[in-house]
Amino acid sequence: MKPEKILYTAYAKATGGREGHIKSNDGALDLALTTPKELGGAGTFGVNPEQMFAAGYAACFIGALRVVCTREKVTFPEGTIVSGEVGIGPIGDAFTVTTTLNISLPGIESAHAKELIDKAHHVCPYSNATRGNLDVILNLIS
Numbered sequence: 001m002k003p004e005k006i007l008y009t010a011y012a013k014a015t016g017g018r019e020g021h022i023k024s025n026d027g028a029l030d031l032a033l034t035t036p037k038e039l040g041g042a043g044t045f046g047v048n049p050e051q052m053f054a055a056g057y058a059a060c061f062i063g064a065l066r067v068v069c070t071r072e073k074v075t076f077p078e079g080t081i082v083s084g085e086v087g088i089g090p091i092g093d094a095f096t097v098t099t100t101l102n103i104s105l106p107g108i109e110s111a112h113a114k115e116l117i118d119k120a121h122h123v124c125p126y127s128n129a130t131r132g133n134l135d136v137i138l139n140l141i142s
Helices: 049-072 110-123 125-130
Strands: 012-015 021-024 030-032 081-091 094-104 136-141
Touching: 049 081, 049 094, 049 110, 049 125, 110 125, 110 136
Parallel strands: 094 136
Antiparallel strands: 012 021, 021 030, 081 094
8 A cells, every 4th residue: 555645754763683772864763772571682772663553553653643533523632542562582583572552532432432543543544554464453442
């Protein structure tokens, strides 16, 4: 799937892999990377790619929910929260990730919230990028 028009392009550079550094071209993102103990790292303070993916997907999904609420003429709930979980593990001689989004849409009835979430899953660029490549679990939480 290719966009009709590119509206924005993000740029970032990584050096050193999981024990390295990442920096965006504008300097807004400038972080040390570390490997979690569970993956054989020292567990020192820093971020890892799975955390960034979880955060990016969660933030993007909130944006998709806003779009859907606007289209549906539904007031976007002020206290909306999306928490992302990204797991990593082996699959044969390679690795893959799992993704779960825990979504809270306060004040919206459960059946309607699930409809909005399904529509947001259709709209969200992260959902579209991962569709067919990994399972994404969408949990409505209260």
